[in-house]
Amino acid sequence: xxxxxxxxxxxxxxxxxxxxxxxxxxxxxxxxxxxxxxxxxxxxxxxxxxxxxxxxxxxxxxxxxxxxxxxxxxxxxxxxxxxxxxxxxxxxxxxxxxxxxxxxxxxxxxxxxxxxxxxxxxxxxxxxxxxxxxxxxxxxxxxxxxxxxxxxxxxxxxxxxxxxxxxxxxxxxxxxxxxxxxxxxxxxxxxxxxxxxxxxxxxxxxxxxxxxxxxxxxxxxxxxxxxxxxxxxxxxxxxxxxxxxxxxxxxxxxxxxxxxxxxxxxxxxxxxxxxxxxxxxxxxxxxxxxxxxxxxxxxxxxxxxxxxxxxxxxxxxxxxxxxxxxxxxxxxxxxxxxxxxxxxxxxxxxxxxxxxxxxxxxxxxxxxxxxxxxxxxxxxxxxxxxxxxxxxxxxxxxxxxxxxxxxxxxxxxxxxxxxxxxxxxxxxxxxxxxxxxxxxxxxxxxxxxxxxxxxxxxxxxxxxxxxxxxxxxxxxxxxxxxxxxxxxxxxxxxxxxxxxxxxxxxxxxxxxxxxxxxxxxxxxxxxxxxxxxxxxxxxxxxxxxxxxxxxxxxxxxxxxxxxxxxxxxxxxxxxxxxxxxxxxxxxxxxxxxxxxxxxxxxxxxxxxxxxxxxxxxxxxxxxxxxxxxxxxxxxxxxxxxxxxxxxxxxxxxxxxxxxxxxxxxxxxxxxxxxxxxxxxxxxxxxxxxxxxxxxxxxxxxxxxxxxxxxxxxxxxxxxxxxxxxxxxxxxxxxxxxxxxxxxxxxxxxxxxxxxxxxxxxxxxxxxxxxxxxxxxxxxxxxxxxxxxxxxxxxxx
Numbered sequence: 001x002x003x004x005x006x007x008x009x010x011x012x013x014x015x016x017x018x019x020x021x022x023x024x025x026x027x028x029x030x031x032x033x034x035x036x037x038x039x040x041x042x043x044x045x046x047x048x049x050x051x052x053x054x055x056x057x058x059x060x061x062x063x064x065x066x067x068x069x070x071x072x073x074x075x076x077x078x079x080x081x082x083x084x085x086x087x088x089x090x091x092x093x094x095x096x097x098x099x100x101x102x103x104x105x106x107x108x109x110x111x112x113x114x115x116x117x118x119x120x121x122x123x124x125x126x127x128x129x130x131x132x133x134x135x136x137x138x139x140x141x142x143x144x145x146x147x148x149x150x151x152x153x154x155x156x157x158x159x160x161x162x163x164x165x166x167x168x169x170x171x172x173x174x175x176x177x178x179x180x181x182x183x184x185x186x187x188x189x190x191x192x193x194x195x196x197x198x199x200x201x202x203x204x205x206x207x208x209x210x211x212x213x214x215x216x217x218x219x220x221x222x223x224x225x226x227x228x229x230x231x232x233x234x235x236x237x238x239x240x241x242x243x244x245x246x247x248x249x250x251x252x253x254x255x256x257x258x259x260x261x262x263x264x265x266x267x268x269x270x271x272x273x274x275x276x277x278x279x280x281x282x283x284x285x286x287x288x289x290x291x292x293x294x295x296x297x298x299x300x301x302x303x304x305x306x307x308x309x310x311x312x313x314x315x316x317x318x319x320x321x322x323x324x325x326x327x328x329x330x331x332x333x334x335x336x337x338x339x340x341x342x343x344x345x346x347x348x349x350x351x352x353x354x355x356x357x358x359x360x361x362x363x364x365x366x367x368x369x370x371x372x373x374x375x376x377x378x379x380x381x382x383x384x385x386x387x388x389x390x391x392x393x394x395x396x397x398x399x400x401x402x403x404x405x406x407x408x409x410x411x412x413x414x415x416x417x418x419x420x421x422x423x424x425x426x427x428x429x430x431x432x433x434x435x436x437x438x439x440x441x442x443x444x445x446x447x448x449x450x451x452x453x454x455x456x457x458x459x460x461x462x463x464x465x466x467x468x469x470x471x472x473x474x475x476x477x478x479x480x481x482x483x484x485x486x487x488x489x490x491x492x493x494x495x496x497x498x499x500x501x502x503x504x505x506x507x508x509x510x511x512x513x514x515x516x517x518x519x520x521x522x523x524x525x526x527x528x529x530x531x532x533x534x535x536x537x538x539x540x541x542x543x544x545x546x547x548x549x550x551x552x553x554x555x556x557x558x559x560x561x562x563x564x565x566x567x568x569x570x571x572x573x574x575x576x577x578x579x580x581x582x583x584x585x586x587x588x589x590x591x592x593x594x595x596x597x598x599x600x601x602x603x604x605x606x607x608x609x610x611x612x613x614x615x616x617x618x619x620x621x622x623x624x625x626x627x628x629x630x631x632x633x634x635x636x637x638x639x640x641x642x643x644x645x646x647x648x649x650x651x652x653x654x655x656x657x658x659x660x661x662x663x664x665x666x667x668x669x670x671x672x673x674x675x676x677x678x679x680x681x682x683x684x685x686x687x688x689x690x691x692x693x694x695x696x697x698x699x700x701x702x703x704x705x706x707x708x709x710x711x712x713x714x715x716x717x718x719x720x721x722x723x724x725x726x727x728x729x730x731x732x733x734x735x736x737x738x739x740x741x742x743x744x745x746x747x748x749x750x751x752x753x754x755x756x757x758x759x760x761x762x763x764x765x766x767x768x769x770x771x772x773x774x775x776x777x778x779x780x781x782x783x784x785x786x787x788x789x790x791x792x793x794x795x796x
Contacts, residue, residue: 021320031049032066032069033064038489040485043463044460049067050066050067050082052080052082052463055075055486058575062539063486072223074559081464090117093113095421096108096134097134109136111139111451112133114446115451116453116454121458126427126428127428128424129700131423131453132422133421134419136418138176138177139179140175140266141269142269143223144223145181145275147213147276148247148249149186149187150205151205153276156275157569164182164229165228168180170370179266180227181263182234183263184217185215188222188248189214189215190289190290193289194214211239212237214241215305216309221235222262246279247286248309250280251295251314252347257299257341258325269377269449270328270329271330271331273333273365276339279339286312291310294312295316302487324626329450330378336359351383355372363408377416378417380446385442390433391430391434392428393428394406394429395424397417397424398414398423400416400422439458439459464763469482495533511786514534514668515533525547525552535550537552552720560588562589570592576789584724587613606618607624610624627711639688639704640692642704643692645666645693649713651719669713669715677714687704690704691700700716700720743763762775
């Protein structure tokens with residue numbers, strides 16, 4: 001019973017939730033209708049589902065809606081403006097399947113496809129396309145080695161002097177087109193970074209060391225294929241010195257990144273190896289030397305020397321990231337173990353960078369460069385240029401072994417080998433009409449590569465019917481507007497559905513005030529448009545549903561519901577209040593005044609133990625429950641209730657045998673011979689069959705029935721008493737059981753004793769066999785015989 005009760009409660013809660021959802025949807029509508037768009041262009045910018053009905057005769061407020069809703073309203077399909085976006089591929093060269101023995105320049109190699117697209121973007125509608133990337137074999141590489149030449153790097157310089165030819169030889173296994181360059185840095189040439197005394201400017205080291213004058217950055221060797229020349233020029237370099245521990249490496253990185261012509265960068269893979277055994281200065285540190293101007297990010301090399309280190313501050317990390325990315329430079333930080341943690345944090349801020357551990361004398365620099373290059377080139381990360389306001393982009397990567405990622409991880413794929421092909425799904429979405437409808441161009445490129453994808457964005461801000469508009473049309477109140485897309489777009493200073501009102505005649509605020517109920521803030525209760533001071537109510541998708549009232553404050557669909565029916569299906573919804581049919585009442589007309597459903601089986605209303613409210617019994621006696629208050633789980637049954645009286649009347653026994661006449665004369669008694677003679681079910685109304693036990697454990701049978709204001713009881717004449725037990729078999733069985741149990745116990749004891757004796761005898765025999773008798777002399781034995789020799793005895 002309780003289980004059914006909980007199911008009933010659950011169903012009621014579910015119906016309430018469904019009603020609330022529908023009520024919310026009904027009150028607020030969809031985004032298209034809420035926008036109250038006044039033109040087709042405004043409508044299509046609300047969302048991708050919105051369409052505009054150009055059919056004449058409709059009010060502006062009902063023209064903009066979801067396409068399916070417009071069709072249901074009766075707008076012909078051919079008169080619905082619903083422009084869609086598109087993707088056009090303008091350049092689509094396939095990725096190159098290059099072999100190492102085939103001569104090709106970098107410009108002839110294609111690693112990303114397609115190369116140029118044009119997107120027509122409708123507000124809210126994502127335009128999707130796929131990009132394919134394939135890592136080409138034997139791709140050209142430019143490597144620039146930027147080295148710290150402060151005094152602590154003296155032993156490192158010796159090992160780098162032969163780097164050119166050795167690195168050339170190793171890189172031949174990766175590419176046949178390899179160039180190498182060299183640059184060095186120390187620090188800004190102002191106090192307190194260096195000593196500015198004349199002697200220290202000439203030789204910043206101690207007197208017994210021959211060092212070159214301090215400098216900020218020097219481009220020693222432009223990128224070249226001549227490894228011998230690299231060795232020659234690097235061999236001529238001398239160590240310099242400075243005062244503080246951090247170095248001015250950021251100044252040098254900035255100049256290497258932006259001075260492309262002086263460095264000799266080509267449009268190929270660009271690697272910058274930054275070698276140092278110290279930390280770095282960054283933006284703001286220049287104030288120590290009185291330098292406050294931010295770094296301008298421009299090239300300032302004169303005779304291959306950075307000439308503005310005393311004028312511009314160090315660049316910030318973000319500034320470096322931007323310039324390295326703009327120039328497709330991948331950075332390899334070759335630093336000593338001591339500064340690994342610092343440069344690993346820096347690596348996390350600079351995309352497409354790596355950190356390698358440099359030995360104390362740079363002897364492992366070639367292996368470090370090869371390992372870092374393999375790590376960088378095995379990962380592709382897509383980056384897009386700045387997006388116009390209101391435009392968003394998302395990526396989904398499809399990498400090796402079927403691995404797909406979304407979000408930030410959707411921009412990249414790792415563990416890419418030469419010849420591997422991966423793809424990215426790109427989706428671009430516009431909100432509204434960015435850039436006032438002007439075309440915009442964005443670029444997507446893989447970080448560290450010179451190739452890019454150019455994407456032209458065109459924004460759909462107007463419908464096609466906009467071009468066919470008739471300016472100063474007579475349909476717009478004597479030419480006060482342009483008739484386009486089936487409605488009037490009013491000229492400046494005119495308002496109204498057909499531009500019939502002038503803002504000069506009356507202020508817009510005054511017109512709107514006439515459309516606000518009780519000086520509220522909602523115009524036409526948000527259910528209509530204020531047309532020249534009068535509310536014009538919106539139409540609903542369902543033609544049977546409508547807004548009404550001076551301020552569109554009434555409707556015939558927002559009344560209370562019962563059983564998911566408006567007004568319970570027993571009334572009419574008038575201005576959000578249910579007007580109930582006859583015999584029904586309540587806020588949802590769900591209260592029936594008919595009491596027929598409350599009649600109990602005995603013909604009484606709620607069994608005489610409750611009141612009938614809304615067609616449902618409310619039991620006043622807490623012991624009773626059920627739809628008609630007839631169920632009483634804690635009450636004794638009919639049989640138990642009348643057992644004592646039936647006993648005293650039929651058998652003169654029981655607890656009422658002495659007061660039977662007084663307490664048990666309320667029913668008519670009839671005696672029958674057998675149980676079969678009792679009235680059968682359904683032969684009399686309200687008949688109950690009973691079987692009860694008396695004090696002698698005998699069963700007696702009777703029926704109890706009510707009808708026509710009389711109670712009739714039929715009783716079987718003879719009770720059924722159980723026969724007594726047979727004593728002899730019980731005693732015999734008990735004695736036999738005792739004897740058998742005793743014999744069984746004796747047999748078990750005898751068996752256990754036999755087993756025990758046999759084990760003991762076997763143990764004795766085993767010990768007897770293992771016994772060994774030793775005939776040796778007892779070491780502690782002493783003879784009882786003592787022999788004494790007479791010293792005077794001479795043997796005679």
